[in-house]
Amino acid sequence: MHKQTTHHHIHTVDSLLKKNQLSVTAGRKKILQLFLDQPGALSHGDIEKSAGEKFDRVTVYRTLQTFVDKGIIHTIPTADNSVRYALCKDDCSEGHHHDHHIHFVCNHCHQTFCLDDVVTPAIKLPRGYSADQVEVVVEGICRNCS
């Protein structure tokens, strides 16, 4: 007699994908795991040349877009051209991102972090303007580099 196991292993990655009605595929699992394995944000290039893995460029584009659409990850605005993605930890849903935390770009190690504990401040806009979303990106030196 062998030990009973549930037939669905509740890996975090799997459940995240299932929760969003996405097929659980090897590629998606690996890419999502990359986000979970580190605290920062990842660019398309980071993922494509990820250690040991060899992801097809197109699959990475499509996977990232799918994750953004589903509210699993979000893009981070940066003054330079680069597009970076980070896990959504707030209550994002399909078509609606609600990231109320700020983003921090370290000028030393060049990593990007979501500071989940720092809430975006209220902005007092001039008459006539109304805000849907406020994005804050702070540049400076991160905890690891200071």
Next chain:
Amino acid sequence: MHKQTTHHHIHTVDSLLKKNQLSVTAGRKKILQLFLDQPGALSHGDIEKSAGEKFDRVTVYRTLQTFVDKGIIHTIPTADNSVRYALCKDDCSEGHHHDHHIHFVCNHCHQTFCLDDVVTPAIKLPRGYSADQVEVVVEGICRNCS
């Protein structure tokens, strides 16, 4: 006897270029004038297909980069891929941008504005982090569209 005139006409565009030790060329004047002529931000594409003008693509790239380097314009961080530029109205200098205003992206007309009167709020960072610059981008509906 004729009225005395200075031999350097103080056109805004000319003086801006001279102040930054740049040769005053037709292309630079026209591109800089585009920024002065409207309140929003411009993308590379906006400039290239600017009404009536036909700018060489490469010249636009080089001119924008030159202006950024000199602190005449600055890039605006956006969550989507697009790169947009706006005039620096603060005290920017070569190699150091100091834009303390916020940026506003209208979800209706899709224009980007610098709200010069809205100062970026102070952000209280967690211990260990230090800030060099704070970028705020607000998305919503602008005055003209509301």
Next chain:
DNA sequence: GTAACTGCAAAATATTTGCATCCTT
């Protein structure tokens, strides 16, 4: 089995570089 996902090829876009020519100072 069927719909969804992936990988390859290739198209479409965007950006950079080299160099000869032209313009500003």
Next chain:
DNA sequence: AAGGATGCAAATATTTTGCAGTTAC
């Protein structure tokens, strides 16, 4: 006249699209 700026050609890089084969459910 000399150095910088421009325009063209072409090299690179980035992103999108189509389609046939594969995989998840």
